Amino acid sequence: MTVGTTDALRAAPGWYALSLLHGRIDSHLERALQGGHDLSSREYSLLEVLSHQHDGEGGHLRMNQVADAVVLSQSATTRLVTRLEDRGLLARYLCPTDRRGIYTNVTPAGLELLEQARPTHDAALREALAAAAADPRLEPFVAAVEHLNRAAVG
Amino acid sequence: MTVGTTDALRAAPGWYALSLLHGRIDSHLERALQGGHDLSSREYSLLEVLSHQHDGEGGHLRMNQVADAVVLSQSATTRLVTRLEDRGLLARYLCPTDRRGIYTNVTPAGLELLEQARPTHDAALREALAAAAADPRLEPFVAAVEHLNRAAVG
DNA sequence: CGCATGTACTTGCAAACGCAACGATTGCAG
DNA sequence: CTGCAATCGTTGCGTTTGCAAGTACATGCG
Numbered sequence: 001m002t003v004g005t006t007d008a009l010r011a012a013p014g015w016y017a018l019s020l021l022h023g024r025i026d027s028h029l030e031r032a033l034q035g036g037h038d039l040s041s042r043e044y045s046l047l048e049v050l051s052h053q054h055d056g057e058g059g060h061l062r063m064n065q066v067a068d069a070v071v072l073s074q075s076a077t078t079r080l081v082t083r084l085e086d087r088g089l090l091a092r093y094l095c096p097t098d099r100r101g102i103y104t105n106v107t108p109a110g111l112e113l114l115e116q117a118r119p120t121h122d123a124a125l126r127e128a129l130a131a132a133a134a135d136p137r138l139e140p141f142v143a144a145v146e147h148l149n150r151a152a153v154g
Numbered sequence: 155m156t157v158g159t160t161d162a163l164r165a166a167p168g169w170y171a172l173s174l175l176h177g178r179i180d181s182h183l184e185r186a187l188q189g190g191h192d193l194s195s196r197e198y199s200l201l202e203v204l205s206h207q208h209d210g211e212g213g214h215l216r217m218n219q220v221a222d223a224v225v226l227s228q229s230a231t232t233r234l235v236t237r238l239e240d241r242g243l244l245a246r247y248l249c250p251t252d253r254r255g256i257y258t259n260v261t262p263a264g265l266e267l268l269e270q271a272r273p274t275h276d277a278a279l280r281e282a283l284a285a286a287a288a289d290p291r292l293e294p295f296v297a298a299v300e301h302l303n304r305a306a307v308g
Numbered sequence: 309c310g311c312a313t314g315t316a317c318t319t320g321c322a323a324a325c326g327c328a329a330c331g332a333t334t335g336c337a338g
Numbered sequence: 339c340t341g342c343a344a345t346c347g348t349t350g351c352g353t354t355t356g357c358a359a360g361t362a363c364a365t366g367c368g
Contacts, residue, residue: 014302015179015279016199018295022176023225025169030326040354045173063317071177073356078318080354100316100363125169140298141172148168148294184356194324217347227326232348234324254333254346 013137021138025128032124037117044121046070046080047089047114051106062101089113125149167291175292179282186278191271198275200224200234201243201268205260216255243267279303 026041033039039047049069053061061069067077081104084090089110095101106114129146132138184195193201203223207215215223221231235258238244243264249255260268283300286292 012276012279012303013305014299016202017302018172018176018299019180019199020223020225022172026173027225042354045170064315069174071174071181074317075319075357076355082318083354098316098364102317122166125166137302140302141295144294144298145168145172148171148291149166151167196324218345228347229327229349230325236348237324252334252346256347 017137018141021132021141024132024138025125028128028131029121029124032120033117036120037113039113039117042070042072042080043084044114044117046084047106047110047117050090050104051111051114060103062095062103064101066104084110171291172295175286175295178286178292179279182282182285183275183278186274187271190274191267193267193271196224196226196234197238198268198271200238201260201264201271204244204258205265205268214257216249216257218255220258238264 029044030041033041033044046066049066050061063074063077063081066081067074070077070080072080081090081092085092089107091105091107092102093105095103129142133142180195183198187193187195187198200220203220204215217228217231217235220235221228224231224234226234235244235246239246243261245259245261246256247259249257283296287296
């Protein structure tokens with residue numbers, strides 16, 4: 001499992017290391033969430049994003065902004081939302097003042113699934129970070145991630 | 155372009171910020187490389203990885219390790235290599251001592267294309283980093299990336 | 309009011325991906 | 339040397355993605 005062989009990190013080491021770290025963590029999360037809750041990594045983060053967007057009544061992000069938040073094309077976002085809506089985890093509703101805009105709410109079922117999946121997600125994240133910390137080139141980013149994560153908990 | 159609205163970064167801010175930053179940079183690189191040299195982001199990094207793996211005669215990474223370096227499944231790696239091989243940018247050759255293993259070399263055409271694309275890539279990377287630095291939550295990672303990148307140049 | 313311009317989301321289509329099943333090669337045990 | 343388990347790479351198949359075109363709504367100008 002030692003990575004070392006590939007020290008082709010020399011071109012743009014920072015970016016390459018970031019990319020590598022992201023890929024490894026994401027793969028790990030994907031497996032954990034998929035196997036445990038039939039959720040893809042992106043589906044999880046969509047739920048997470050939308051659930052945090054609590055307001056007076058419901059969500060406030062348009063498809064547009066959602067796409068930006070999960071870094072996906074608009075079309076992919078449409079279908080991602082559609083998938084979760086079909087599973088009863090989300091609900092769309094039109095913006096009253098501008099009927100082009102579409103807001104999205106997390107249903108109770110969606111919230112419940114999210115709560116169930118969160119421990120899995122967090123555990124997998126910690127595992128992946130711990131594994132990555134072994135690689136000296138990834139370590140600075142690992143440290144930064146853990147530092148910022150801790151800010152949330154404490 | 156102000157992102158601020160989505161402060162759903164509260165769940166696992168570090169990981170979420172890393173993910174966001176990676177996505178933005180990657181999108182930017184993808185567009186630049188695709189539009190300018192018919193290369194995807196991953197194709198570029200494959201060339202980069204393989205070209206740095208110069209040795210006595212040729213490459214030394216097996217498909218296995220390549221997959222690990224670009225964080226892709228083995229099957230996807232097979233096809234990625236096949237695509238670039240069909241374009242004459244890479245060449246496969248079997249490992250003499252273990253005929254299960256397959257090594258990959260970058261052809262002169264591949265190297266040339268890489269040299270052409272590198273400025274595009276680097277410029278796009280700088281642009282993306284600069285844009286991301288505006289977001290306070292992404293800024294620490296941007297700083298880390300730039301720090302490590304600088305280590306390569308200087 | 310009526311039409312042009314622009315924005316927000318959705319759909320058609322081809323490319324790329326991951327998982328699981330497969331064929332090929334090696335290494336070891338009997 | 340024959341057979342079995344493990345490793346490496348490739349292919350079948352269904353899913354996800356991005357780009358470009360299409361539709362619906364909004365806004366501004368004549």
